[in-house]
Amino acid sequence: MGNSFWAPVKLSLEVASFSTIIVLIIGVFFGQIMAKRKFKGKVLVDTIFLLPLVLPPTVVGFLLIMIFGRNSPVGQFIEWLFHQPIMFTWWAAAIASTVVAFPLMYQTARTGFEAIEEDIENAARVDGANTVSLFLFITIPLAYKSIITGAILSFARALGEFGATLMFAGNIPGKTQTLPTAIYAALDSGNMEMAWLWVGSIIAISFIMLVFVHFMRPR
Incomplete structure (x- = not known):
């Protein structure tokens, strides 16, 4: 197998880990706000946060190109700052994965925060807990399973993630080729052995993840 097999596996794990850290921070932050606060336009904001969950990946990829492409103000600023465009780079794959993964983190965290009884948090406030300590030592522990x-x-x-990554980051071996795009390329070229090995690896990783989710459910 050698490096040709492990390169997409390693890249996918790196991209997925980075994306998970980002969506964990942002998803918990906005999940808490949306669960506990009421404001005008809340339904609109909530809908926008969940939109990548239902949009076709190609639409997400198209929007990312429009936002971060070389002809956009954001893309031009990034190219001026780092002396290279962000498209077809590791960071493009990470951004695409982050965008499509965010709704799952946000929705699950928000549901966990909404399930916390307000009396518990109010009691902590009465005992002198400030906003930060309340969030870190009361809210987070109560919602940790979610x-x-x-x-x-x-x-x-x-x-x-496949569609948005393929459009925005491309399928460059050793650089932006993740497991899904590697499977697509292997199948397209008739390399069924490598395709099956990559399919087996992503199924095994996903299976393990779902087993963890099962054990985190309330009993």
């Missing part, structure tokens, strides 16, 4: 579940599901989703 947060961990969201992180695992987000990792699995980021690992399996």
Whole structure:
């Protein structure tokens, strides 16, 4: 097998891990806000956060190209700052995976926060807990199962991202070729042995992730 097999596996795990860390932070932050606060336009914001969950991956990829492409202000600024465009790089794969994985983390975290009884948090406030200590020592521990579940599901989703990654990051071996795009390339070239090995590896990783999710469910 050699490096030709392990390179997409390693890259996929790196991209999925990075994406999971980002969506964990952002998803928990916005999940808490959306679960506990009421404001005008909340339904619209919630819909926008969940939109990547239902949009076709090609649409997500197209929007990422429009936002970060070389002809966009954001893309031009990034190219000026780093002296290279972001498209067809490791970072493009990471951004695509982060965008598609975020709704799972956000929705799961929000559900966990909504399940916390307000009386518990109010009692902590009465005892002198400030916003930060309340969040870190009361809210997070009470919602930790939902947060961990969201992180695992987000990792699995980021690992399996294909359409947006192919459009935005490309399929460059050793650089942006993740497991899904490697499977596509192997199948297209008739290399069924490698395709089956990569399929088996991504199924095994995803299976393990889902087993963890099962054990995190309330009993």
